[in-house]
Amino acid sequence: MSTPILSTTAAYIGLETRRALRDPGFVISTIGVPVMMYLLFTNLGGQNDPAYKAVAMVGMAAYGAMGAALSLGTGVAEDKSTGWLRQLRITPMTPRRVVTGRALTGTVVVLPAIASILLAGALVNGVRMAPAHWAAVALALWLGSFPFTLLGLGNGYRLSAQTAGVVNVACNLGLAVVGGLWFPVSLFPGWLATLSSWTPTHRFAELGAALSEGRAPSATALAVLAAWAAVFGAYAAISYRRSARTV
Amino acid sequence: MTNEPAAVFEAVTKSYGSVRAADGLDLTVRRGETLALLGRNGAGKSTAISMLLGLDTPDSGRISLLGGTPEQAVLAGRIGAMLQEGRAVSRVTVRELVGFVARTYPAPLPVSDALALAGLTALADRRVDRLSGGQAQRVRFAVALAGDPELIVLDEPTSALDVEARAEFWEAMHGYARRGNTVLFSTHYLEEADTAADRIVVLDAGRIVADGTSEELKRAAGGAVVSFDLAGAPSAYLSDLPGVTEVEIRGDRARLRTDDSDGTVRALAARDAIRGLEVAPLALNDVFLSLTRGRAATPETEPVR
Numbered sequence: 001m002s003t004p005i006l007s008t009t010a011a012y013i014g015l016e017t018r019r020a021l022r023d024p025g026f027v028i029s030t031i032g033v034p035v036m037m038y039l040l041f042t043n044l045g046g047q048n049d050p051a052y053k054a055v056a057m058v059g060m061a062a063y064g065a066m067g068a069a070l071s072l073g074t075g076v077a078e079d080k081s082t083g084w085l086r087q088l089r090i091t092p093m094t095p096r097r098v099v100t101g102r103a104l105t106g107t108v109v110v111l112p113a114i115a116s117i118l119l120a121g122a123l124v125n126g127v128r129m130a131p132a133h134w135a136a137v138a139l140a141l142w143l144g145s146f147p148f149t150l151l152g153l154g155n156g157y158r159l160s161a162q163t164a165g166v167v168n169v170a171c172n173l174g175l176a177v178v179g180g181l182w183f184p185v186s187l188f189p190g191w192l193a194t195l196s197s198w199t200p201t202h203r204f205a206e207l208g209a210a211l212s213e214g215r216a217p218s219a220t221a222l223a224v225l226a227a228w229a230a231v232f233g234a235y236a237a238i239s240y241r242r243s244a245r246t247v
Numbered sequence: 248m249t250n251e252p253a254a255v256f257e258a259v260t261k262s263y264g265s266v267r268a269a270d271g272l273d274l275t276v277r278r279g280e281t282l283a284l285l286g287r288n289g290a291g292k293s294t295a296i297s298m299l300l301g302l303d304t305p306d307s308g309r310i311s312l313l314g315g316t317p318e319q320a321v322l323a324g325r326i327g328a329m330l331q332e333g334r335a336v337s338r339v340t341v342r343e344l345v346g347f348v349a350r351t352y353p354a355p356l357p358v359s360d361a362l363a364l365a366g367l368t369a370l371a372d373r374r375v376d377r378l379s380g381g382q383a384q385r386v387r388f389a390v391a392l393a394g395d396p397e398l399i400v401l402d403e404p405t406s407a408l409d410v411e412a413r414a415e416f417w418e419a420m421h422g423y424a425r426r427g428n429t430v431l432f433s434t435h436y437l438e439e440a441d442t443a444a445d446r447i448v449v450l451d452a453g454r455i456v457a458d459g460t461s462e463e464l465k466r467a468a469g470g471a472v473v474s475f476d477l478a479g480a481p482s483a484y485l486s487d488l489p490g491v492t493e494v495e496i497r498g499d500r501a502r503l504r505t506d507d508s509d510g511t512v513r514a515l516a517a518r519d520a521i522r523g524l525e526v527a528p529l530a531l532n533d534v535f536l537s538l539t540r541g542r543a544a545t546p547e548t549e550p551v552r
Contacts, residue, residue, distance in 0.1 A: 011347055015343060018338070082333070087330060090300050090327075091324075092323065092351050092353070
């Protein structure tokens with residue numbers, strides 16, 4: 001009599017993933033723009049150092065993945081305003097499964113963003129790594145994007161559709177720039193470099209960069225990222241509970 | 248089990264600030280009936296429906312749905328609902344949406360049946376956010392019935408529809424009700440309650456002010472409407488005629504609501520005031536207005552008693 005929970009959740013993730021990927025704005029901002037920026041930054045002004053091409057690849061893939069993860073939250077805020085979340089509440093899916101499915105959708109929609117930058121690195125910029133390193137980098141980017149999914153969900157459940165969109169874009173740009181995803185932190189003044197070392201984005205990219213060079217990521221990087229994951233997770237949980245009363 | 252009521256409200260109250268949206272609701276919805284919750288905007292229809300579906304909790308009182316709590320009935324997949332404020336879900340096709348919702352239920356209708364019942368077969372591969380208002384409304388109906396629920400709840404299902412789309416919608420709804428399902432819908436269209444429902448519950452200011460079939464409501468309100476042309480004659484005496492409870496003058500035509508149409512007509516005939524005389528049973532509209540009089544007083548109506 002009971003519907004298999006896994007297949008329902010899988011169907012829900014499938015539905016939400018399709019909805020996200022059909023949004024031209026999503027595709028342009030999470031695949032088109034990062035790929036274009038990556039290719040420009042690494043091929044203009046004599047920036048032909050292979051090491052920089054690899055580091056920038058990881059940074060830009062992190063940027064694209066973060067954008068995809070955050071925009072999921074913008075989608076939640078929209079679904080709140082159109083009544084889709086409320087409609088889901090009168091299906092046999094529990095609200096908890098809906099929010100879980102939404103978070104898992106985040107782990108799917110970051111994949112095209114990550115894959116497209118890694119492909120651009122490998123095929124256009126000639127980045128070379130051992131296959132195991134490619135796999136480790138891809139995995140790190142995939143897992144490391146999850147805290148940003150939580151941040152996006154927190155914004156999406158807490159804020160109105162319009163505000164959530166603006167706040168997510170601001171988070172995306174601010175964290176990308178300060179975290180050093182666009183420009184290397186070595187160009188930053190001292191105070192900004194210090195600030196940068198506390199950002200989740202900087203540690204996210206550091207994770208991938210270390211793995212791309214075959215090094216183990218530092219314990220500090222993992223600790224900072226884990227702390228942010230806990231903060232964003234709590235934020236998402238609180239926002240979700242608060243909105244559950246009004247959705 | 249099949250004799251247990253579909254839904255029961257017991258002394259349910261709900262306030263939003265100083266507004267009493269539900270003021271002691273007692274209502275039993277029987278299995279297999281099509282029930283209309285009729286009331287003007289703000290009468291408490293949506294509040295009653297939200298609480299019935301477990302989207303909102305009563306301040307006091309109790310609601311049971313198919314023998315359990317609203318949450319239990321919803322999670323068991325026994326309820327399908329169409330909410331009022333729903334806008335189209337973006338970037339999905341009709342078939343994807345209805346198919347997904349069907350999958351969340353334990354024993355859904357085949358998707359093609361749900362689409363056919365809602366008249367959507369030809370639109371199955373169109374995107375929901377690119378449909379007309381009437382088509383989108385039918386999608387929401389398909390979503391409500393996709394799980395083959397025992398009870399379907401529709402909050403103002405036709406509010407955005409033109410006359411033709413409304414007729415199509417009710418045809419689809421009848422198809423579903425004929426399968427033995429219980430249907431509860433809210434509306435502020437009298438004629439819709441009159442034609443589509445077996446039973447009408449009139450809500451006003453959070454209270455049930457009438458409950459019965461359309462015929463019962465008219466009978467309970469009593470009386471008839473006698474109308475005739477004044478032909479310039481004075482109208483002051485009309486309220487003193489036998490049986491008359493209400494006088495309404497529109498232009499040159501007098502419209503008398505009466506408890507005793509024979510007596511009223513005889514009295515009018517004695518005064519030879521029978522030009523264009525018409526005696527009609529009370530329309531549901533009159534019943535509704537008198538039931539919800541507190542807030543219904545229109546400038547043309549002057550209550551007599």
